[in-house]
Amino acid sequence: MAEIKQLLRPDMLVFMNTGTTAAPKFNLIGMGVEEQMLSYNPKVDTKQYIHQLNANTSVTGYEAQLNAPTEGWAGVPVFDFVDELAMKFAVGSDLNTDVLIVYPYKAFKATKHAATVIINEKGGSGGEALMLNYDISLNGDPIEGTATVDKVAETATFTAATGE
Numbered sequence: 439m440a441e442i443k444q445l446l447r448p449d450m451l452v453f454m455n456t457g458t459t460a461a462p463k464f465n466l467i468g469m470g471v472e473e474q475m476l477s478y479n480p481k482v483d484t485k486q487y488i489h490q491l492n493a494n495t496s497v498t499g500y501e502a503q504l505n506a507p508t509e510g511w512a513g514v515p516v517f518d519f520v521d522e523l524a525m526k527f528a529v530g531s532d533l534n535t536d537v538l539i540v541y542p543y544k545a546f547k548a549t550k551h552a553a554t555v556i557i558n559e560k561g562g563s564g565g566e567a568l569m570l571n572y573d574i575s576l577n578g579d580p581i582e583g584t585a586t587v588d589k590v591a592e593t594a595t596f597t598a599a600t601g602e
Contacts, residue, residue, distance in 0.1 A: 449543045450476075451587065452504060453594045454553075454574070455536040456519040464538050464585075465516050466592035470509035470567075476539070477503050502551075502576040504537070510568030520572055524557045533557075537574055538596055540585040549580035550596050 452474065457463030467474065479501040486493040511517050523533060537553040540546060554575045562569040583598040 443543070445543055449541065451538075451540040451542065451594070452476075453538040453540065453585075454516050454519065455538075456515045459536075462536065462596075463515070464536075464594040464596065465519075466594070467506060467508075467516050468592065469514045470511045470517055471506060472509075473507070475505055477505070479503060500576075504574040504576070505571075506574060507569060507571045510570060517570065520555055520557070521560075521570060523555055524560055524570060524572075528555075528557075534577075537576065538585055538594055540587060540594060542587070546585050546587065548583055548585035548594075548596055550583065550598070551576040551580050552578050 452467045453464035454467055455462045456465050480497045481499040481501060482495050483498050484493050484495045506520075508517055508520070510521070519535075526532075533555045535553050535555060537551045538548050539551070540548040554577060556573040556575060558571045558573060560568070560570045581598050583596055585594045585596050587594045
């Protein structure tokens with residue numbers, strides 16, 4: 439029987455490209471983020487045929503999105519990157535970047551996604567940390583591969599699988 443291991447949240451790491459397409463710099467989304475979920479938002483096609491009593495459902499795609507409610511920490515690369523987008527009220531392609539989702543427990547398998555940052559709100563309550571709430575929409579099909587993670591620098595590099 440295979441060894442059973444409970445997985446914890448650091449077994450799924452998310453990195454955002456805060457560099458450029460030509461010179462990507464994938465920084466960890468971590469400091470200031472207490473909870474983050476990947477919502478797959480499946481697109482389903484359900485049909486009920488006249489000769490059956492029950493419906494048939496198939497998944498035809500996904501509209502995946504990551505949420506990222508973040509405490510403000512100046513000097514944290516991802517916060518600084520998204521905060522700059524928020525401050526200039528960025529629109530269109532200025533909000534496009536790439537995201538890596540890395541699974542250390544799976545020998546650092548990773549998926550790279552074209553992504554759009556969606557700024558939702560910024561502020562907070564008196565006496566509390568500044569909050570910057572944003573979503574990350576994952577666009578198109580993911581590219582499968584592996585990542586090398588620098589735990590000290592909190593960065594990652596991506597290598598696409600052969601044939602991608």
